[in-house]
Amino acid sequence: MAGISEKRSGAYTLLAYVTLIVISIFCVLPFVWMALASIDSNVQLFLKWPDSVTFDHYTKVFAEENGVRWFANSLFTVLSATFIVMVVAGLGGYALSRSKAWWKQPFLYAILLIRVLPSTALLVPLYKILLTANNGIGTVLRPLVGEHYRFVMQLFGFIDGYLGLIIVLATGQLPLALWIMKVFFDGVPKDYEEAAILDGATLVQRIRRVLIPLALPGLAAAGLFAFMSAWGxxxxxxxxxxxxxxxxxxxxxxxxxxxxxxxxxxxxxxxxTIYLIPAVIAFSFARRFLVQTFSGGVKG
Amino acid sequence: MAFDAFQKRKERQLLWLLLPALVPLLILTIYPALYAVYLSMTNEALTGVAAAKPRFVGAANYLRLFSDGRFWNSLFVTFVFVVGSAIIGQFVLGFISAMALRRKIVGAPVFGAAILLPNAAPEVVAGFMWISMLAGGDHATLSKILVFFGLPYVDWLQTFPLFMVVMVNTWRGIGTAMILLTAGLAAVPAEVYEAARMDGANPRQMFMRITLPLMAPTIFLYMLISTVSTISVFGLVYALTRGGPGNKTEVISVYIYNQSFAAFQIGYGAAGAVVALVVSLALGIAYVRSLKVEV
Incomplete structure (x- = not known):
C-alpha cells in the first residue's frame, strides 16, 4: 500500500520537475538570446552561441549612440521621482495610518480606485493640463531668463522638460506607495510617538527623530516599487x-x-541589457515585499 | 474638552502631512479623469480648425464611437487579450508552478527566480526580445525549434499576431500569479490535507475538493486584479506590434493612443478613454468591495 502511494508521489514529483523546467525555459529563453546577442560578434536573430565574444556593441551604445545621455536621463528622472514618492508617501502614509477623521476611508478607497485607471485613458487630458501649465510657467520665465529660455524650459518645463516628467512619474507611483506606507505605519506602535510628545517634541522633531528611523524598511519597499514602475x-x-x-x-x-x-x-x-539590469536588481530586492502589495494594492 | 482640542489640532496636522500627496493626485489623476469626460463631448483636436475653436458636440463622439467597427474590434481584441493572457495563460501556468513548487524540489529558488524574471523586464525590453524571438521567418528562434522537430516555420507576428501578443503577456505575468497563488496555497491549513489523506482521498480529489474551493477567494481576487491591470497594458503591445498587422492586436489602450496622438482627434479619443475608464472603475469597485479593505 505504502509502496504504491510512494511510487505515485514520485511520479508527481517527476511531473513537477518537468513542468518547472519547461516553464522556466520559456521564461528565460528570450533573456538568454539577448545576453548572448549583446556579446556576439556575428549577431543572428536566432539563439546561438556567440561566434566570438566582443564588447563592441556596448562600446557602440556609448560611443556612437547617445547611450550615456539616455542612461543619465533615465536615472535622473526616475531617481528624482522615487525620492519625491518616498517623502510624500512617507508623510501621507503616516497621516493615513494615524488619522481618525472622516476623510480617511474615502481617501483610501480613492487611491485604490486611482490605481485601476488606465494611464492611456488619462493621457490626453493630462497632456492638455501640462500644456497649460507649461505655457504658464513659460510666460513667467521667458522675461526672466532671456536667451537661456530653451535650456531653462528643458529643466522646468512641463512638456518636454525634466520637471513635468518627474512630477507625473511620481504621481503615478503615489497610490501604491501611500498604501504601503499606511499599512507599514499601522504596524508601528504609537508608544514611541506618544513618548516623544510627552517629552515635548514638535511635529517636525517627531518626524525627524522618531518616525523616519522607524519608517526606513517601509520606505525602502515603497521606493523600490516606485523605482521599478517608473523605470519601466x-x-x-x-x-x-x-x-x-x-x-x-x-x-x-x-x-x-x-x-x-x-x-x-x-x-x-x-x-x-543595459536598460534591463537596474530593473532586475531592484526587482530582486523588492521580491519579498511582492505578496504584501497584492493584499491592498493592485498588481503593478 | 482639552482632549478634544488636542485631537482636533492633531487631525489638522495630519491633514497637512497628507496635502503633498493629495494635491498632485487631485490635479494629475482625478481632474484628468473628469476632464476626459468633458473632452469626449467636444470636437477638440490637436490640428486643424477644431484645434483653434473646439465646440461642444454632445454625444456625437459616442455615437460615432459605437458605430466605429475599429472601436468594437479593439474591445474584442482587449477581451481576447485579457481572457487569454490574464485569466487563462498567467493563471493556469502560475497555478501549476505554485503547485509544483509545493513539493520538495531541488533548486526551487532557481526555478522561482527564472519564472519571476520576465516580470522584472521593462515593457519595451520584453517587446524587443520577443520580436527577435518571433520575427525573421525561418531565422526566428521559435521557427528554428519547429524546423528542428520537422515542422514548417511560421511568420509568427504576421500569422498569429493576437495569439502571440497573448503569449508574450502570459510570459510576463506567470511569476506574479505564481507568487500570489503560492501565498494563497500556504494559507490552506495542512491538517485539512492530513485529514483527507486519512480518509483515503487521492491527489485529484484533494485538489478538486479542498485546494480549489479553499483557494476560490484568492483566485477571484487575483482574476479581478489581473483583469484590471491587463486592460491598461500599453507599452508591451505597442512595442511588439503597434496594434498591427491591420488592427489585429489593437487593444483599447493602443486604440485610444492611435486616435488621440496619431490621428490627433482628441475629443474622439477621449470618448474611447471614457469607455475604458468606466469599465476599469466598475471592475475596481468590485475589487475594493470584495477585498473588504480594513481602513
Whole structure:
C-alpha cells in the first residue's frame, strides 16, 4: 500500500520537475538570446552561441549612440521621482495610518480606485493640463531668463522638460506607495510617538527623530516599487519628451528599433541589457515585499 | 474638552502631512479623469480648425464611437487579450508552478527566480526580445525549434499576431500569479490535507475538493486584479506590434493612443478613454468591495 502511494508521489514529483523546467525555459529563453546577442560578434536573430565574444556593441551604445545621455536621463528622472514618492508617501502614509477623521476611508478607497485607471485613458487630458501649465510657467520665465529660455524650459518645463516628467512619474507611483506606507505605519506602535510628545517634541522633531528611523524598511519597499514602475514606464516619456537631449532609455531603445532599414541587433541587445539590469536588481530586492502589495494594492 | 482640542489640532496636522500627496493626485489623476469626460463631448483636436475653436458636440463622439467597427474590434481584441493572457495563460501556468513548487524540489529558488524574471523586464525590453524571438521567418528562434522537430516555420507576428501578443503577456505575468497563488496555497491549513489523506482521498480529489474551493477567494481576487491591470497594458503591445498587422492586436489602450496622438482627434479619443475608464472603475469597485479593505 505504502509502496504504491510512494511510487505515485514520485511520479508527481517527476511531473513537477518537468513542468518547472519547461516553464522556466520559456521564461528565460528570450533573456538568454539577448545576453548572448549583446556579446556576439556575428549577431543572428536566432539563439546561438556567440561566434566570438566582443564588447563592441556596448562600446557602440556609448560611443556612437547617445547611450550615456539616455542612461543619465533615465536615472535622473526616475531617481528624482522615487525620492519625491518616498517623502510624500512617507508623510501621507503616516497621516493615513494615524488619522481618525472622516476623510480617511474615502481617501483610501480613492487611491485604490486611482490605481485601476488606465494611464492611456488619462493621457490626453493630462497632456492638455501640462500644456497649460507649461505655457504658464513659460510666460513667467521667458522675461526672466532671456536667451537661456530653451535650456531653462528643458529643466522646468512641463512638456518636454525634466520637471513635468518627474512630477507625473511620481504621481503615478503615489497610490501604491501611500498604501504601503499606511499599512507599514499601522504596524508601528504609537508608544514611541506618544513618548516623544510627552517629552515635548514638535511635529517636525517627531518626524525627524522618531518616525523616519522607524519608517526606513517601509520606505525602502515603497521606493523600490516606485523605482521599478517608473523605470519601466514607456508611455510617459514617449508622450512628454521630444528633444533628443532629454530622451530616456526606453525611448532610445524604441527609436533605435524603428530604424527599420538598419536595425543593428547587437547594438539593440546591448542597449536593452543595459536598460534591463537596474530593473532586475531592484526587482530582486523588492521580491519579498511582492505578496504584501497584492493584499491592498493592485498588481503593478 | 482639552482632549478634544488636542485631537482636533492633531487631525489638522495630519491633514497637512497628507496635502503633498493629495494635491498632485487631485490635479494629475482625478481632474484628468473628469476632464476626459468633458473632452469626449467636444470636437477638440490637436490640428486643424477644431484645434483653434473646439465646440461642444454632445454625444456625437459616442455615437460615432459605437458605430466605429475599429472601436468594437479593439474591445474584442482587449477581451481576447485579457481572457487569454490574464485569466487563462498567467493563471493556469502560475497555478501549476505554485503547485509544483509545493513539493520538495531541488533548486526551487532557481526555478522561482527564472519564472519571476520576465516580470522584472521593462515593457519595451520584453517587446524587443520577443520580436527577435518571433520575427525573421525561418531565422526566428521559435521557427528554428519547429524546423528542428520537422515542422514548417511560421511568420509568427504576421500569422498569429493576437495569439502571440497573448503569449508574450502570459510570459510576463506567470511569476506574479505564481507568487500570489503560492501565498494563497500556504494559507490552506495542512491538517485539512492530513485529514483527507486519512480518509483515503487521492491527489485529484484533494485538489478538486479542498485546494480549489479553499483557494476560490484568492483566485477571484487575483482574476479581478489581473483583469484590471491587463486592460491598461500599453507599452508591451505597442512595442511588439503597434496594434498591427491591420488592427489585429489593437487593444483599447493602443486604440485610444492611435486616435488621440496619431490621428490627433482628441475629443474622439477621449470618448474611447471614457469607455475604458468606466469599465476599469466598475471592475475596481468590485475589487475594493470584495477585498473588504480594513481602513
Amino acid at each position: 514606464d514607456f508611455l510617459l516619456p514617449l508622450i512628454l519628451l521630444s528633444s533628443p537631449e532629454l530622451q530616456t532609455l526606453p525611448i532610445g531603445l524604441f527609436r533605435a528599433f524603428l530604424r527599420v532599414n538598419e536595425i543593428d541587433y547587437g547594438l539593440l541587445a546591448a542597449l536593452a
